Amino acid sequence: MSHDLSPKIITLVLAHYGVTASHCQYSVLGNGLINSTYLVECDDKCFVLQHINQQVFPKPLEVINNADLISQHLTTKHQQQRYPLMPVTQLRTQTQDNHVKVQGQFWRALPYLGQSYSLETMTTLQQAADTANAFAQFSAALSDFNSADLAPVIPQFHDLALRLKQLKHAITNTSACLQQQAQGLIHFIGTQQSFIDSITAIMPTLPQRVCHNDTKINNLLFSKHSHKPMAVIDLDTCMAGYLMHDFGDMVRSCCPSIAEDSANLAEMAIDWPQFNTLAQAYIAGLNGILSEQERTSLAIGVKLMPFMLGIRFLTDFLAGNRYFKIDYPEHNLVRAKNQLHLYQLFCQQQALLSNIYSA
Incomplete structure (x- = not known):
């Protein structure tokens, strides 16, 4: 731009x-x-x-x-x-x-806000705790705001059914060459129906709340004096949604050991101390508004967000790279492999994810 x-x-x-x-x-x-x-x-x-x-x-x-x-x-x-x-x-x-x-x-x-600064990445557990707590306080303060009063600026932004429909359309309409390159991921996504069904089942049980939808540390301003969060910024994507989306995207963006477009999947690991810090601070910051069903959903959101983003990257690759900016033709395919590998890592560590239930 x-x-x-x-x-x-x-x-x-x-x-x-x-x-x-x-x-x-x-x-x-x-x-x-x-x-x-x-x-x-x-x-x-x-x-x-x-x-x-x-x-x-x-x-x-x-x-x-x-x-x-x-x-x-x-x-x-x-x-x-x-x-x-x-x-x-x-x-x-x-x-x-x-x-x-x-x-x-x-x-x-x-x-x-002249007495503030922003950060691009988390480098300490304290920053992780402060970030999660700030976004949770934001949601808690808006818990008595009717989320239906907000216009859906990006309709169906986190609608997994829609993303799967878009992927199916892209598969049908892409070239044989691109479809062959993506065949492994297409097959893998097709094996995840039980997870997809679990998302469909839990959604009606969750309250819709005001979600920020971009819960990254660079959407906070920190005080130059206290080095604590001063303000949540960039409200452009705030819409009605589910807290599992905000929490899941926060974990997705900061807990893996490699960037989301890295092809070195063998080097990918999850920073579990950081995950636990995020979970504890996020739940504490919500100040008691969280239902038991929502608490359960947070761990599901951790798997959902990389799974859904992987589908979106793959769809864009098959459709000719129209949405996400790329540096080379296979960039979105690499991103899709990365995010679906992250999803698998989370699925393999369900016991560690479940720590969130007692956070």
Whole structure:
């Protein structure tokens, strides 16, 4: 995604926030892959300006309005001292709007938390505990928010049945060559029907809650003073969902010993001390809202997320690499093998996964 910014457009956007572009400096902020984000520095103020990617979010107002609903709820909880983190509220324009539309493109502004920093990877168990606890506190504070009030910005995002249907369609419509390359994985997925059936069975028993859907450490801001989480950020994919998705994706992204696109599967191992730290801190941060069925589902989510992502990578490989960015033609096939191998490792260690039930 390009970070090129037209001076004409930035001038028009900033004017809505009462800022003269000639009196400001602006620069790319962070390394996000979806939206374009800029730090705007003026003489008397400093804030974040973000351009919504309408290819990923074709209904940008839903993303913006969802963020407003969530931040308003969290602000009330914070004022009641029932949410310890700092809500990040979208700034208003001079006409009190939560966004700016210029030449068909949607923009929003956010406060810049100058006394904060972000991390790309976990390097200590303390960081793992803090991350899991922060995302759990986020969900706990929103446990009395009606998740149905949020627009589904990416409909059926974690719908395994849909992902399997898409895979079947891709298999039917791909070339014989690609199908042959993927045959081993296609066969393996076909042998996992009992796991697929277990997902179908548990879903109706779980409450839908507000889920962040991108529970990685780089979606937290940490205090430069305390080195503890200050705020949960990037609410773009917040939707109704199940806590097992948030927890499973957190474990999937940080507990394996190799990157998700590494082909060195023999070197893949799971950091079980980190897993246990995540589980204990996540359950503690949920502050008693977790039902027994949800607690059981967390371990299922740990297997579900790499399984489903593996299916998505494989589908994209068979369909011509249309969704995920690739560096070489077999990139998505390698990713699929990686994630399905991770799923197998978790399945082989059910006893260690079950520690979560008593965390």
